[in-house]
Amino acid sequence: MSTPVYEPYLQKPRSFYERYERKAGIKEVTHYCPGCGHGELHKMIAEAIDDFEIADRTVFISPVGCSVFAYYYFDVGNVQAAHGRAPAVGTGVQRARPHSIVISYQGDGDLAAIGLNEILQAANRGEKMVVFFVNNAIYGMTGGQMAPTTLPGMTTTTSPGGRKVEEAGAPLRMAELIAQLDAPVYVARGALCSAKDISRTRRLVRKALQAQVEGRGFAFVEVLSACPTGWGMTPPDAHKWIHEKMKPYFPLDVFVDKTDEVHNARPEPEPVPFERYHEALRIDSSQQLSFPPAQPVDPKYANPRLKIAGFGGQGVLLLGLGAAQCGMMEGRRVTWLPSYGPEMRGGTAHCHVNISDHQIGSPLVSRPTVLIAMNQPSLEKFEPQIVEGGLVMLNTSMISKRPDRDDLEVLEVPASEMAQKLGNPRAANMVMLGAYAGYTGMIGRETIEAALGVIVKKRHLIDLNMKAVAEGYELGRSARG
Ligand SMILES: Cc1ncc(C[n+]2csc(CCOP(=O)(O)OP(=O)(O)O)c2C)c(N)n1
Ligand code: SF4
CATH class of the missing domain: 3.40.50.970 (Thiamin diphosphate (ThDP)-binding fold, Pyr/PP domains)
Known part of the structure; x- marks a missing residue:
């Protein structure tokens, strides 16, 4: 006689996530104390x-x-x-x-x-x-x-x-x-x-x-x-x-x-069209599309969720801002969320960037499709969060180890050394931005050059940053083949 299969009677509610992706390794339990x-x-x-x-x-x-x-x-x-x-x-x-x-x-x-x-x-x-x-x-x-x-x-x-x-x-x-x-x-x-x-x-x-x-x-x-x-x-x-x-x-x-007495009928669900937000913010959406989106984008790299991390002073926030600015200039929806905190005092600083053809639900990137790691602690900290098969870009001038995972696509960029050769190691962030654009095809090169005019406030540094982007772009393109 075969053993009957019983459906479990007590099940997790459907409106709970199947897995609680809070921290690497903790996926089955909440953070609450027993008896809470x-x-x-x-x-x-x-x-x-x-x-x-x-x-x-x-x-x-x-x-x-x-x-x-x-x-x-x-x-x-x-x-x-x-x-x-x-x-x-x-x-x-x-x-x-x-x-x-x-x-x-x-x-x-x-x-x-x-x-x-x-x-x-x-x-x-x-x-x-x-x-x-x-x-x-x-x-x-x-x-x-x-x-x-x-x-x-x-x-x-x-x-x-x-x-x-x-x-x-x-x-x-x-x-x-x-x-x-x-x-x-x-x-x-x-x-x-x-x-x-x-x-x-x-x-x-x-x-x-x-x-x-x-x-x-x-x-x-x-x-x-x-x-x-x-x-x-x-x-x-x-x-x-x-x-x-x-x-x-x-x-x-x-x-x-008073629930039986009071009844304020709710309006029927009426999704707000995206353009209405533009209206409210007084943004002319036709003006946003200053640059044609980089085409064609390999679907693997489309709608990226980026986490960009390094130590304070490496310009990781500006790198993220640059990526978001480019996405915006190409008419995409973008978010940029810097993360400050104790990291400012020598640990890791990081930011979250979404670039998407669709409406973005949350600016938080907890499962990045792309990690740009400018130093070793950033790789160690964020590698577990990358989605399966995601892309990790390593500033190999500062990172001696390689990812532990073998499912990741790795792009090695000696960004700090390349920037040093151009005269300023601080331009390593722009080398990385160029490499990201060249490798994934997500952002057009011309768009980055125009975006630099917006995000780089010290005008005398624009030339250096342009060169850094160009070098990174070429490296990314040839690595892609
Ligand atoms: C503006 C601000 N003030 C103070 C804190 C510190 N803080 C964090 S949680 C908390 C109290 C939470 O207590 P309660 O609302 O009773 O929630 P419980 O933790 O008991 O569930 C305080 C004062 C904070 N995070 N932000
Ligand atoms: S038992 Fe108290 S301290 Fe623990 S999670 Fe619950 S409320 Fe917080």
Whole structure:
């Protein structure tokens, strides 16, 4: 008798990514600690998105806090907002794209401290969005500081003697605060501690999302959620603590439910034509097409996502800007995103560039099709991110090793030495830009020369840069054969 094959009953929601491509090597699990409420709530939201079949028009706004990486998990539209600003970002998204389902996901530090004004104003305006407010009574991400929701007497890293109400005020009951405004249509509080509370919270989540599907208005669901790490407890003790300590202070209830009374019909989905953005930005799109796109482009190199990396002073940001400028002058859609940070002090500096014939979803390049590595640490750091069979361009003057992977196409360019021969090693970035254009055919040589006039601010360096581009271009072309 053959063994029956059972379909798994419990499946990952479809609106979660199949794999969580957050870091090389970590693809199956989230970054949350064991027992953390964020993971539980994520799953409830994802299941509801699946059931309402709204993944293609959902925009999830991740906050600053432990859930900052939510965009690695939810396979929907994602925006990462500055601390406390998710309701403002959500307002913009909702008003620009009224058919979107906007989810603002926020912690208590994010929503009730730095973002208190934002949330009250958005709720008071009755913006059409749902806010999931994760109340774990502390700042989890930064190591457990006191939050506006920290309970009286509760010990945190910034209230080692326990929260003193006479000094810090009483904990804010956000659901009650929002509920006394006129505009919100649904305000509720749930908890993630027992099976009963979890299934009740699931219903609240669905109801609030349903209100968005039906275009009814502002919905707010506060969720009492465990932070075993920040509280210094095991997950079972943390659940018990929510039940015994948090629930008495933050009662579970549905404070407002006007979802049957209020109905603001949503406009039918109406995608905004790309030209309308140009209109809004006062860009004459016919003027953009100053240079014919380089033709023909091998499909392998079309619509590239570039990561360009090196150490501070190698001009990697300018190299990226040059590539983006060229793409723009050839009438393509482009983005350029510099990455600053500790890299400025001697490590790697890098930028993300997209050049595309299509609308670009995100300026972030997490899976580059092309890596331009100007020094060895950049190769080591970003090689694992390159897509399978992608192109890596190495400044061999500074890189002695070769990629570990054998699926990559490698173009070796002794860029710094070539630039040195021209009189200035700092022009290595332009050698690389020329080599990229010559090798892939993605950018026309004339376009680069014109682009230099725009991006190189020191006029006396334009000649040198032109020569560097020309040398790189020839090397790239002959390497291609
Ligand atoms: C403008 C700004 N101020 C402060 C910080 C530091 N910071 C990062 S996360 C955080 C608190 C997050 O706590 P919470 O919203 O409760 O989320 P949790 O980590 O508990 O999920 C703070 C203060 C920051 N990133 N940006
Ligand atoms: S620190 Fe707390 S809130 Fe953050 S992931 Fe860990 S358990 Fe969750």
